[in-house]
Amino acid sequence: MTQAFDRRAFIKAIAGASSASILTIPSAHAAKTKARVVVVGGGYGGATAAKYLRVMDPGIEVTLIERETLYTSCPLSNEVISGERDIKTLQVGYKGLLKRGVNVVHDEVVNIDPAKKIVATAGGKSFDYDALILSPGVDFNFGTVEGYNEQLAQTKLHHAWKAGPQTLLLKKQLEAMPDGGTFIIAVPKGPFRCPPGPYERAAQVAMYCKHHGKAKSKVLILDSNDSFSKKPLFEQAWKELYGYGQGGMIEWVAAANDGTLKRVDAEKMMCFTDFGEYKGDVINIIPPHHAGKVAKNLGLATFKNLWCEVKPENMESKSQKDIYVIGDACVGGELATNNGFPKSAHMAMSQAKVVVASLVAKFNGLPPPEPIYTNTCYSVVAHDWGFSVVHLYRVDNGQWVYIKNGSGISPVTLGTKEAPKPVPRMYRKLEAEYADGWLRNVMSDAFL
Amino acid sequence: MRKGILALALCWWASSAMAVGNIDVLARTCNNCHGLNGVSAGTTMPSIGGLPRGYLSKIMKEWKYDKRVAATMNRIVKGLSDDEIDALATYFARKPWVPVPQKTSAATYAKGKATITENCEDCHGATGNDPDEGAPRINGQWAEYMALELEKYREEEFLMPHRKMKKTVRKLKESEVYPVSEYYGAQNQ
Numbered sequence: 001m002t003q004a005f006d007r008r009a010f011i012k013a014i015a016g017a018s019s020a021s022i023l024t025i026p027s028a029h030a031a032k033t034k035a036r037v038v039v040v041g042g043g044y045g046g047a048t049a050a051k052y053l054r055v056m057d058p059g060i061e062v063t064l065i066e067r068e069t070l071y072t073s074c075p076l077s078n079e080v081i082s083g084e085r086d087i088k089t090l091q092v093g094y095k096g097l098l099k100r101g102v103n104v105v106h107d108e109v110v111n112i113d114p115a116k117k118i119v120a121t122a123g124g125k126s127f128d129y130d131a132l133i134l135s136p137g138v139d140f141n142f143g144t145v146e147g148y149n150e151q152l153a154q155t156k157l158h159h160a161w162k163a164g165p166q167t168l169l170l171k172k173q174l175e176a177m178p179d180g181g182t183f184i185i186a187v188p189k190g191p192f193r194c195p196p197g198p199y200e201r202a203a204q205v206a207m208y209c210k211h212h213g214k215a216k217s218k219v220l221i222l223d224s225n226d227s228f229s230k231k232p233l234f235e236q237a238w239k240e241l242y243g244y245g246q247g248g249m250i251e252w253v254a255a256a257n258d259g260t261l262k263r264v265d266a267e268k269m270m271c272f273t274d275f276g277e278y279k280g281d282v283i284n285i286i287p288p289h290h291a292g293k294v295a296k297n298l299g300l301a302t303f304k305n306l307w308c309e310v311k312p313e314n315m316e317s318k319s320q321k322d323i324y325v326i327g328d329a330c331v332g333g334e335l336a337t338n339n340g341f342p343k344s345a346h347m348a349m350s351q352a353k354v355v356v357a358s359l360v361a362k363f364n365g366l367p368p369p370e371p372i373y374t375n376t377c378y379s380v381v382a383h384d385w386g387f388s389v390v391h392l393y394r395v396d397n398g399q400w401v402y403i404k405n406g407s408g409i410s411p412v413t414l415g416t417k418e419a420p421k422p423v424p425r426m427y428r429k430l431e432a433e434y435a436d437g438w439l440r441n442v443m444s445d446a447f448l
Numbered sequence: 449m450r451k452g453i454l455a456l457a458l459c460w461w462a463s464s465a466m467a468v469g470n471i472d473v474l475a476r477t478c479n480n481c482h483g484l485n486g487v488s489a490g491t492t493m494p495s496i497g498g499l500p501r502g503y504l505s506k507i508m509k510e511w512k513y514d515k516r517v518a519a520t521m522n523r524i525v526k527g528l529s530d531d532e533i534d535a536l537a538t539y540f541a542r543k544p545w546v547p548v549p550q551k552t553s554a555a556t557y558a559k560g561k562a563t564i565t566e567n568c569e570d571c572h573g574a575t576g577n578d579p580d581e582g583a584p585r586i587n588g589q590w591a592e593y594m595a596l597e598l599e600k601y602r603e604e605e606f607l608m609p610h611r612k613m614k615k616t617v618r619k620l621k622e623s624e625v626y627p628v629s630e631y632y633g634a635q636n637q
Contacts, residue, residue, distance in 0.1 A: 426599060430519045434520060440491070441488060443489075
């Protein structure tokens with residue numbers, strides 16, 4: 001029955017039809033409510049949790065609380081800045097979840113009482129829960145760079161690290177940049193949302209300049225880190241496509257080479273590191289961030305006062321019972337070997353599915369299922385050049401175990417170590433094409 | 449008698465389920481890229497629900513043991529045991545095959561139809577819905593995905609299995625790759 005439903009729902013959804021009658025979950029009214037779950041935050045993680053709870057057990061009452069009525073995907077939003085992608089292709093509303101029987105509430109959470117298990121909203125509503133899933137994403141710390149503040153981020157020095165209005169503002173600044181101008185991207189100390197994001201952005205900006213008569217321009221990455229995600233793949237592509245390093249379009253300054261941005265003069269459009277100063281025509285500062293306020297204010301961000309620690313078996317908060325934290329706000333994975341969970345959409349969805357499987361088992365009196373966590377993340381550096389990283393984690397003895405064999409980046413070269421061969425361009429083209437398929441599928445799997 | 453069969457069936461189910469943990473949990477990680485019940489929403493990613501078990505199991509093992517090139521899947525499946533791969537193949541093979549609606553022009557469709565050969569029909573069926581156990585259904589599969597897959601067969605540097613497939617695909621002209629894909633993609637909607 002559910003299979004037939006899913007099929008119809010899917011076909012209806014991709015056909016853009018909106019007949020609700022056929023899409024109501026048939027057993028929803030018949031089944032007695034087994035439990036009430038409240039999900040806070042309707043990004044990839046929260047939406048997936050809400051949807052899958054309904055798919056797997058219509059007897060669970062699910063309320064999703066989310067401020068916005070339209071979601072804009074962060075993944076592939078760098079392509080909007082370069083004009084390669086219309087932002088509309090990244091946007092999705094909550095009708096799909098309504099059709100799944102999720103009670104979608106557009107409101108802001110103002111208080112959570114973990115003892116009484118009640119969530120209260122700014123709109124004056126309150127919701128009881130048996131389990132609470134927090135997927136609040138990140139909030140920014142604007143105080144680490146002197147001369148920078150939240151207002152400047154909105155008016156002049158956009159971060160565009162939450163896709164939406166700032167993405168389009170940054171695109172406009174790039175379009176207005178003169179040939180020979182410098183586009184500065186300042187990267188905060190990790191971990192941050194979307195580990196390869198700043199470097200993909202650099203490529204997208206360079207691509208725009210190359211194809212729009214601004215080939216003398218420069219993209220300067222001022223980095224607070226000494227390495228980054230998919231580094232050999234990015235450096236190879238930058239070098240071949242846009243020129244990298246001295247004389248190239250893209251230049252990367254590591255923290256060890258004084259790359260950390262310390263101060264900005266928005267008036268003069270100057271960036272200052274300890275010993276260096278750089279004039280920018282566009283300055284894109286990505287501020288450091290931490291677990292979203294709703295989780296942080298509850299005292300759940302126990303890891304360096306930044307991120308929320310959770311249990312490997314089911315993502316339950318280590319400090320509050322029956323509260324689960326997923327997505328960019330949490331910290332997990334094999335931290336000791338530097339193989340923590342990347343803060344990505346795919347990872348958030350995977351975490352959501354682990355929570356759902358655990359809760360459905362619990363509410364049905366079944367033993368907890370064995371969790372598994374996966375990630376796939378594509379970066380697109382030109383319309384025909386993409387690459388990816390995949391991650392696999394299992395849980396053993398109550399600990400996350402990073403499975404090296406099911407993880408890793410696209411090949412940098414083929415052949416042997418002694419006699420390396422270049423990777424055929426077709427390979428890179430395939431991954432650029434797959435990135436788009438991936439996007440449509442993750443959006444569909446989370447929101448429809 | 450009936451009870452006995454049921455008990456036996458349950459026993460079999462329990463033991464195979466235990467060998468690979470909870471297969472539903474693992475299978476749902478595939479949904480991110482291949483869709484709920486294996487019905488893909490992305491034109492470059494294949495639907496996998498309802499494909500023959502033998503094909504699914506074979507292709508995942510070919511990637512795992514580096515007998516076939518892939519851009520992403522070859523890395524992902526290396527973390528899975530052969531038992532998990534077989535269980536995933538069974539899981540998705542049991543789902544219904546859902547042809548996805550796609551647009552094509554009459555001219556492209558006609559060109560595609562004229563291009564397909566007996567070799568295509570032998571393994572996939574005339575309209576792509578009658579595959580051999582080792583071959584995928586392709587009626588209503590995403591045309592864009594199939595075109596990319598054909599490009600992989602045409603790229604001499606790529607390690608691809610199946611001599612007959614390679615030979616057939618390499619005979620195609622570049623201008624025939626999309627029409628053939630769109631012809632099969634447009635079936636059964």
